[in-house]
Amino acid sequence: MRVMKCRYAIGVAVLSLCLGAAVAQAQYYYYLPEGAGPQFRLGIGPSFFQDGQLTQYGTSVSSPVNYDTGLAFDAAIGWAFNRYVALDFETGYIGAEINNVPGYISDNSHFYNVPFLVNCTLSYPIPRTNIIPYVGAGVGGADVVFDTDQFGPSSSDYVTGSENDVVFAGQLFAGLRFKLTHHLSLDLGYKYFATGNPTFTYPPDNFNVSFKGARTHSVLFALKFDF
Numbered sequence: 001m002r003v004m005k006c007r008y009a010i011g012v013a014v015l016s017l018c019l020g021a022a023v024a025q026a027q028y029y030y031y032l033p034e035g036a037g038p039q040f041r042l043g044i045g046p047s048f049f050q051d052g053q054l055t056q057y058g059t060s061v062s063s064p065v066n067y068d069t070g071l072a073f074d075a076a077i078g079w080a081f082n083r084y085v086a087l088d089f090e091t092g093y094i095g096a097e098i099n100n101v102p103g104y105i106s107d108n109s110h111f112y113n114v115p116f117l118v119n120c121t122l123s124y125p126i127p128r129t130n131i132i133p134y135v136g137a138g139v140g141g142a143d144v145v146f147d148t149d150q151f152g153p154s155s156s157d158y159v160t161g162s163e164n165d166v167v168f169a170g171q172l173f174a175g176l177r178f179k180l181t182h183h184l185s186l187d188l189g190y191k192y193f194a195t196g197n198p199t200f201t202y203p204p205d206n207f208n209v210s211f212k213g214a215r216t217h218s219v220l221f222a223l224k225f226d227f
Contacts, residue, residue: 070096
């Protein structure tokens with residue numbers, strides 16, 4: 001009888017501990033701030049490159065670079081701490097074709113920026129509406145790719161092929177978010193993106209071609225998912 005009472009007491013204690021843990025866990029989730037949780041974003045839109053500069057072609061040079069309108073695409077995953085503050089990691093693509101470099105042949109020459117950035121976003125939900133203005137900034141780096149069929153001062157002096165360089169990058173952004181459902185939003189935003197100055201080294205003689213870093217202005221349409 002004493003053994004049965006002991007077993008009963010142990011069972012009650014174990015059950016109490018399990019229920020206590022479950023209640024504590026439920027309370028933890030219950031007390032998460034409103035809007036907290038994981039989030040995911042996809043965005044796409046046109047990107048407008050500021051005029052750049054060719055700064056090195058073997059030796060130091062200075063020639064303006066004009067770009068066609070490009071394309072920006074981004075994807076980000078992160079965590080919202082509440083309705084107002086969120087952090088995320090972003091990557092994507094911002095690229096354009098060179099339109100003209102005076103004194104140089106530029107045959108099918110493209111810049112591709114692949115950023116890897118950590119962003120902080122500040123949002124302010126407007127009361128009694130589904131509109132959420134936001135601003136933010138990001139820092140990190142970018143893998144910059146220069147891809148050309150022929151780039152150089154003449155048809156006998158040129159580089160060809162793809163080379164890359166990893167440089168510092170950062171961005172500023174702002175926009176409006178429209179809540180479609182509790183978990184889905186549509187964004188319309190502006191993004192300013194800038195990188196350090198990339199240098200591309202071409203074989204076989206380690207021939208260097210350098211440009212001023214990208215300065216781009218993008219208008220992005222995005223879908224944001226809150227989980």
